[in-house]
Amino acid sequence: MPALPGFRDFYPEDCARRNYVVKTWREVAQTYGFVEYDGPTLEGGDLYRKKNEEGAEILEQLYSFRDRGDREVALRPEMTPTLARMVAAREKHFRKPMKWFCVSNFFRHERQQKGRLREFLQFNADILGESSPEADAEIVALAVDLMRGFGFSREHFVVRLSDRRAWRDFLASRGCDPSQSQAVLACADKIERESPEKLDEKLAASGLTVVDLKNFIAAGSPESFAPVLAALEARGMSDFIEPDLSIVRGLAYYTGVVFEIFDRSKNLRALAGGGRYDNLIKGLSDGASDLPAIGFGMGDVVLGHLIDEIPAADGKRRSVAIPACEVYVVVADEAQRPNALKIVQQLRDQGWKTDFSLKPAKVGRQFQDAEGLSARHAVVVGAEWPAVKLKTLATRQEIAIAHPELTGHLEKLRAGSPG
RNA sequence: GUGGCCGUAGCUCAAUGGUAGAGCUCCAGAUUGUGGUUCUGGCUGUUGCGGGUUCGAGUCCCGUCGGUCACCCCA
Helix, strand or coil: CCCCCCCCCCCHHHHHHHHHHHHHHHHHHHHCCCEECCCCCEEECHHHHHHCCCCHHHHHCCEEEECCCCCEEEECCCCHHHHHHHHHHHHHHCCCCEEEEEEEEEECCCCCECCECCEEEEEEEEEECCCCHHHHHHHHHHHHHHHHHCCCCCCCEEEEEEEHHHHHHHHHHCCCCHHHHHHHHHHHHCCCCCCHHHHHHHHHHHCCCHHHHHHHHHHCCHHHHHHHHHHHHHCCCHHHEEECCCCCCCCCCCCCEEEEEEECCCCCCCCEEEEECCCHHHHHCCCCCCCCEEEEEEEHHHHHHHHHHCHHHHHHHHHCCCCCCCEEEEECCHHHHHHHHHHHHHHHHCCCCEEECCCCCCHHHHHHHHHHCCCCEEEEECCCCCEEEEEECCCCEEEEEEHHHHHHHHHHHHHHCCC
């Protein structure tokens, strides 16, 4: 009986991978001064209805049901509504700008495919209460440094940076009705994938053509996000950034800078995406709170695929793997098992990852177990008690010492060995 | 919701229409205190399920379920 479609079992190896990703997200976000928050997995269904009444798609992909109190509830498909709710409730308690991040699981009921599951982990970071380009740059820089934190470099990924204001100004200059702007942006988003004829059809009401859009994208029109680029350049991140107006993102609520991160080989879908949404908090909180905001999300699924693909990233993940066992205590003489247990407990008290055989076993077998656990050291407790043997498995070097000296010797070995 | 591909042991996969196999993993051993190698033995199957064709179906046909990839969509 397998897990439900789009849901994952996390065997120890999978858990280790997940923990590595989460740990990296946290550590990098904290170097930027972001603080962690979280909300409930289950929310009231109206929280998501409020935001996107016309878009029926989100409601179809919502895991929603009635709970035992006949309350309409839903598993969170994203973090922003929860964030808006939390911020609106206590906005006055926090000094601005607020730099918040979270690592949470999300649920979307859709057909699974590569890089898309029904439950996934996502890192979200937002800066609230600051509308300057510096804030935009800070968010983009965090995204870049997250990727670098996983061992990716400029040949592996690129941040494609755009700005909704550039589009808004362009549309206004062409006398395009604001009601058409969403449709035009949707076409811009599809400009690589759909036929020009079809796109021209969709663009008819706006008075624009595919050629118009392509010319605008080609021109670049970087004025509106030039300050962001300057701030990123000052951080030495220019190599990671590619201005690209064809990035518009599907969401209607973005108001300024928008960006997505792609792998250079373009084998995968976007690794991260986000943008500025200065009106959303106000809308979601019914006016209770009005804060400019910019944020982005990075999911664990596509990221995991890219780590698998890129040796530098995969190697980094391996290099920080946490061993399951550092010291394996061999019970060479069952009569000494109580003393062996004493040693085991002593080692554990001092923080050594320590394991041993739970049942009588031949010494050879116990060493095999130690190998299987990738233990660094073995301690042989046998007839020579109160002396024990300390063996370093990789070098096969073994010394006999009195057991009270054991932990001291181990500390010396730990200090002397890398990693 | 639409379409392509794939369903055989725990995993990766074989098997001209003719007795369902291999490798890996796992478990247990190889003259009583030292290793991931080696050797020996062992476990696991309604070949996704249901029909049909045939003397005979893992194999061919139909249906169905599941998986996967892509489209749609992407909060």
